[in-house]
Every structure is written in C-alpha cells, then in structure tokens.
Amino acid sequence: MKILHTSDWHLGATFEGIGREEDHKFFLNWLIPFLKEQEIVVLIIAGDLFDQTQPSAEAQRIYYQFLLSVSQKTDVKKVIIVGGNHDSPTRLDAPAELLKLLDVFIVGGISVDGKDFSRYLCSLKNEQNAVELVVAAVPFIHEYRLGVRTSMHNESEIHSLFKEKIQNFYFDLADAAEQIAQDAPIIATGHMACRGSELDDAPQEIHMIGTMGGLPSAIFDSRYSYIALGHIHRAYRVDQSNAYYSGSPIPLSIKESNYPRYVQLISYEKGSKAKTVQKIEVPVLRKILEVKSNLEQIHSILLNISWQTPMPPILAISVQVNSYHSGLDLELKNILKNKFQDASPIIAYIRQIPAKSDNNVLASKEAFSLKELTPEQVFLKMCDTYNEIVDENLLQAFRSLLNEENI
Template sequence: MKILHTSDWHLGVSFEGISREEDHQFFINWLIDTLKEEQIDILIIAGDVFDQPQPSAEAQKIYYQFLFQVSKQTQVKKVIVLGGNHDSPSRLDAPSELLKLLDVFIVGGLNTNTNQLSRYLCPIYNINNEVELVIAVVPYIHEYKLGVRTSFQSEKEIQSNFKQKITEFYFNLAEEAEILAKNAPIMATGHLACVGCESDDAPLEVHMVGTLGGLPNDIFDPRFSYVALGHIHRAYHVENSNAYYCGSPIPLSIKESKTARYVQIVTFQSEKNHKPLIQKIEVPILRNIIEIKGNLEEISNILKNLSWKTAKPPLLAIQISVNTYIPGIDLEIRKNLNHLFFQNTPLIAYIRQIPILNNDSKKEYTEVVSLKDLTTEQVFIKMCESQNQIVDNDLLKAFRSLLNEENI
C-alpha cells in the first residue's frame, strides 16, 4: 500500500499582496499526475489546507475541484484531511458527510470529549474487506481541548502537562487502532511543532509551549509505524522516532525558496512489524521568491544578469541601500525590468529603500516597519510600548493564550 504525505498548502495565501493561486494550481496539476503515475492508494493532507479560517471562494474552489479530480481521475482509495492551526475546524468538518461519497475522511478539530476515539480512526480495507491499515487522524490540538490551562502556571508546568496529555491521547489511539487493525500496521498524523524545528520554520507558534522549543519525540506511541506531520514548512525526520514532516509544497517565503519542496511516499508491507519504505519526491516549482539587496548600481547589475530555471519568472523582493530617499526609483526599476525581459517580466513584490546609517544618523533614525511585516504579537508589544505598559512574561503568556483560543 502506497501513501502520499503532503501538508501546509495554505490555499488562498499571498506574498506581499501577490496571489499564489497560480502556483497552487501548478502544484495540484502535478500532484494529480503523481498520484496516477505512482499508483497511490492513500493521500494525506496533514493540516493547514487553507491559509485563513475563512478562506476565499477561489481557495475553496481549488480545494473542492481537487478532491473531485482525485475521485474521478486516480485510483486513490481514501483522502485523509486534517485541520491545522490556520484552518477553521467547523468549516473543514461541515461538508465531511457529503465528501464521504468521494472517499474523503476529514477531522477538522478535536472534540472536547477525547474519549470518543472512533472519530479519529480510519481503517483502510482491501478487496476482501479485510483491514490492511488503520490511520489515527489527529488534527491540530489546542491545549484547552486536552484540559491544559495556562493561567497561573509556569511555562515549564504548561509544557509538562501538555506533553503528558498529548502522549496519553496518542497512546489511547494506538490501543484502539491495534484492536481494529488486528495484524495490520497502524500509523498516525499530527499538526504540531516537534523537536528539530527552528523559529522560522512555520508562520507562527502553534502552542503555548512553543516558547520552550518543539514537543519531544516520545509523545508518539512507537506502535505507529509512521506519523505524518504538518505545521513545519521544512521536510525533515524527527530524530529517534517514526515521525516525519514533508513541508509546504510551494515556497511561501524567501527562506522557503532557498530549499527544495517535497512530498513523501510511504510504502507499507502487509506484515505489521515491517518498517515502511519512505521516499521523498521533489515538487517542481512554478516560480521562486528571490531577495535582492544592494545599492542602486548593484541592484541594476543583478537585474541585468537575472535568470531562472522555473516555468515562470520569480517574485522579486528588492532592498536598496540609499544615503537619502530617492523619489521615483520604484517606477524606474519597473520600467527597466520591462525593457530587459519584455513579456516574461518578473513580478516585484516590493521595493524598499533602506538608509545607510552612520554613527550620528543611527541615533536619529527609527526604521518604519509595515504592519504586514510584523506578527500579531509584535504589534501587541508595540501597542503596549506606546502606552508605556511594561511587557513581561506573564502579560505575553496571557496574550498568547487569548490568541490561540481563536482557533479553538
């Protein structure tokens, strides 16, 4: 049995106001072809299907058309969709009964009653109606849903409590999955930050314990032969475990454009104790995001020699070092680009003029930062500072708790 593991599509996302819809459609066309060529049996989308809890009509159209294409054009037996921290659990779950007709199994979020484990277990049957695999479908889990309270507790206490609760949840799922599976293998999913992640591997911290680093690898019951994870946008194996991240399939930031994008194919043997074969497949990219820095002359030379190997020209993020502000430079750069590349012109995401500061001007200059360059937490801190409010760890902890509750 062959499973394709993907995650973090973020349908509806934009980069500096430029829609990534065309990039997503390019990936989806490739994915449909790959599902057919590789004869994939199960497809897993491990959370953050959408970029916003209330996705645009265009983003939803891409999602539903894709599920219909999988049903009609491939041999995939089951599509597994789980909610991420960017998704609305209720919005994902709403059409789940209807999508069962297309063999789509959806778990948008965790119920408050975590004892109802059957909701999270998806058995896969062969042509003889025998179970050949059981998947424990675990979406993004807010601490609150597991009974973890953050008030009047230290970060260490929160982390310890959350680790205990989520470990118990995966253990209980493994117990139930084994009963269903009999002698067949079992696997699980998740949408969380685990050890090995870096601070900018995902758009925002997914848990209160994120400030202390990722969750430990021993939260996953070892009986799960493979754990398909989402949330981190970089592909890597969680050390000393059966858990893997496949990363985002299109580059969503400058950093992500510097590394290859992947999906992962997992091949299970029929025997329960055999380890699955794991294969990373590189995803072709429609276009990258390139950051260009330097003075005006250096920028001009870089643009003259700009080339790319992708199907479409890149998105450009340009930072020009200047002594004083140069009016009209944006228009001049855009005209030069059109002249250099004609109809195959790279799109400019932004052009920013960065002052060259000497020792005297450093004291006087305060960089003006756009709101869209700041996280929600950074905006909160700046607002507090403007009101002469001291921002301590307790205040930040309370704010993060409120922020995370938006996704409950």
C-alpha cells in the same frame, strides 16, 4: 502499498498581496499524475489546507476540483484530511458526509468528547475485506481542548501538562486503533510544532509550549509506524523517530524559496509493517527572491537576473539609500519591463532602507511589514515604542490572551 503525505498547502495564500493560485494549480497538476504513476493508495493532507478560516471562493474551487480529479483520474482509495490551525474545523467538517462518496475522510477539529476515538479512525481494507492499514487522523489540538489553561500555570508547568495530556491522547488512540488493525500497520497524523523546528519554519506559534521549544517525539506511541505531521513548512524527520514533516509544497516565503519543496512517500511491503520513507522533490512554478543592496548594485542584479522555473520569480526588493529616492519604484519597474517585456518578474515590494552610517540612528533598524511579524513581535515593538517595560508576567498575560483568542 504506498501512502503519500503532504501538508500546509495554504490555499488562498498571498505574498505581499500577490495571489498564489497559479502556484497551487501547478503543484496539483503535478500531483494528480504522480498519484497515478506511483500507484498511491492513500493520500494524507496533514492540516493547513487553507490559509484562512474563511477561504476565498477560488481557494475552495481549487480544493473541490482537486478531490474530484483524484477520484476520477487516480487509483487512490482514500484521501485523509485533517484540520490545521489555519483551517476552520466546522468548515472542513461540513461537507464530510458528502465527500465520503469520493472516498475522502475528514477530521476538521477535535470533538467535544475527546474520548470518542472512532471519529478519528479510518481503516483501509483489501478485496478480501481484511484490514490493510489504519489511520488515526488527528487534527490540530489547541491546549485549551485538552484542559490546559495557560493563565493558571507558569511556562514550565504548561510545558509539562500539555506534553502529558497530548501524549495520553495519542497513546489512548493507539489502543483503539490496535483493536481494529490487528496486525496491520497504524499511521497517525498531527498538526503541531515538534523538536527540530526553527522560529521561521512556520507562520506562527500555535501553542504556549512553542515559547519553550517543540514537543518531543516521545508523545507518539511506538505502535504508530509513521506519524504524518503538519504545521512546519520544512521537510524533516523528528528525533530519528517515526514522525515526519512533509513541509509546504510551494514556497510561501523568501526563506522557503531557498530550499526544495517535498512530499513524503511511504511504502509498505504486502503483509508487513516494515516501511521505507522517501522525500520526493516537488517542482515549483516560481520562487520568491530577496534583492537587497545599494541602488547601483540593484540595477545590475535586475539586469542580470535569471531563473530555471517555468515562471519568473517574485521579487522582494530592499534598496539601501542615504535619503529618500522619489520615483524609485517606477525606475526599477521600467528596468525589468525593458529587459524582459511580458516575461518580467513580479515585484512584491520595493522598500527604501537607511544605508549604514554611524550618524544615522535609523541605520540599525530594519524596515518591517506587519505581515512579516508575529503578534508577539508586534506587541514587543509597541511596548518598546511607548517605553513600556516587558517582564515575564506581562508577556505571559499577553500569550494567554493570544492563545485563548485563537482557540
């Protein structure tokens, strides 16, 4: 029995205004035959299916067309989808009853009655009607839903309370899953930041606990033979445990383009809980490349740029200058156009940044786009601009407001 774990598709995402629809279609066109060839029986998408809570019509079209293709062109028995922090729980849940006709099981968000565990449990049965697998489909859970109020505690207390609450949830859910599974393996999902993640492994922090490091693997009951995690955009195993991240299947940032993209393949021997886990590299349509140097070197880099992907890369260009260079954008675009014609790389942005100089105060300050900064980083920069002293109380108040706004 083979299960495929993927997450963080972020359908509808852009990079500096450049749509990524073609990148997503390229991935899904690879995924459909892979599901068929590998005889995958369960596909798990562990949150952040969409990039925004109100996805575009095109993003939704890609999503529904994919689910139809899975039903018509593969032997997948069940597609399990859980909501992430970027998803709208109600929007995901709305067509859930209809999508059951395509063997799609959806849990968009945590229910008001957190103890109604039947909502999260999906079982897979064989031809003899015996249970082969139980999946505890857990979506993103905001600490507020667990009764944790960030404005009432200090960071240490929040960390301890949230860890206790979410651990109890997973342990109680394992009890309910075990009653259905009997001797069959149990898999869980989750959308959170666990240990081993780095600050830029995900677009934003989603819990107050994120300010103190990720959650430990001990929150997951040992009865879960595999935990399919989402939110972190890099594929790795958490603390040598049964919890794994698959990462995002397309590079959504410059850093993500520096590393391969993966899905996780989980295989069980028939009638056994023993498993193997294999990272499968995903082909990408194009990369996002950062080009940063002085103008002369930028010219040389652009004239000699090459790629092995089906499409040319997206370029993020930062030019070090002593003074503002008018007409620079057109100059660099013409270099690429003359060199590559219709197969030219796309330029996401061209930024002029001060060259390093002892006499230049701006030299030590990087040019930032608001899209590159988290809300907290913007807040700190604003405080710095207005000479506002940021102490722990002010920072904690801001984080509380931010978290409660994103419930």
